[in-house]
Amino acid sequence: MHFNKKLEKFFLLIIFIALGVLAKNYYTSHTFKDQPLSQKNQQRITLKEKEILQNMRKAFGYEKHYDLNVTDKFPGRLYGLTTFNEGKITIYLNKKVMQESMDYMVESVIAHEYAHALMFSLGHFEEDSGGHTEQWKEICQKLGGKDCRPYVDQKEIIMSKMPF
Ligand SMILES: [Zn+2]
Structure with missing residues (x-):
């Protein structure tokens, strides 16, 4: 049981990191399109x-x-x-x-x-x-x-x- 909880936390962490990366990519590509030319x-x-x-x-x-x-x-x-x-x-x-x-x-x-x-x-x-x-x-x-x-x-x- 103890081990499963740890595993669960681990996977939650992975999911949050993945979401973070996705959000960052989304932000980068959109800011590039919407901003005036650098x-x-x-x-x-x-x-x-x-x-x-x-x-x-x-x-x-x-x-x-x-x-x-x-x-x-x-x-x-x-x-x-x-x-x-x-x-x-x-x-x-x-x-x-x-x-x-x-x-x-x-x-x-x-x-x-x-x-x-x-x-x-x-x-x-x-x-x-x-x-x-x-x-x-x-x-x-x-x-x-x-x-x-x-x-x-x-x-x-x-x-x-x-x-x-
Ligand atoms: Zn041409």
Whole structure:
């Protein structure tokens, strides 16, 4: 009997520890989503944009800056997308995937979307292969994108306003 009581206490303790870990994970993932972007991540994005603009000047002789929004209102796991709406070009990055993919975001996604934006600016609206033409790829590489391949199975150039 004595032994069983001890065992019971032991299992109760395990359950409380497990609940604690669960609560902590829940808290961490939710605070990350609901909080504004951390200063460190914001800084990485800003620095990368500067670098991309410098690369643009080197390759094309001009710098074109686009509005870049970080949002958690994206459907699904898409990294980023670029919209062309009545002449206005906007880049969106998905905050929901930043926690696990921030390096990819900084090294590849920003240049990837900037290349779509620049293609729009140059008057290219081809939607074949989701806008991932040879010219797009070349621009992405010149802007310093580390991985200039389309994201798997995703359409992310949009010729309209986003619903948010
Ligand atoms: Zn793309």
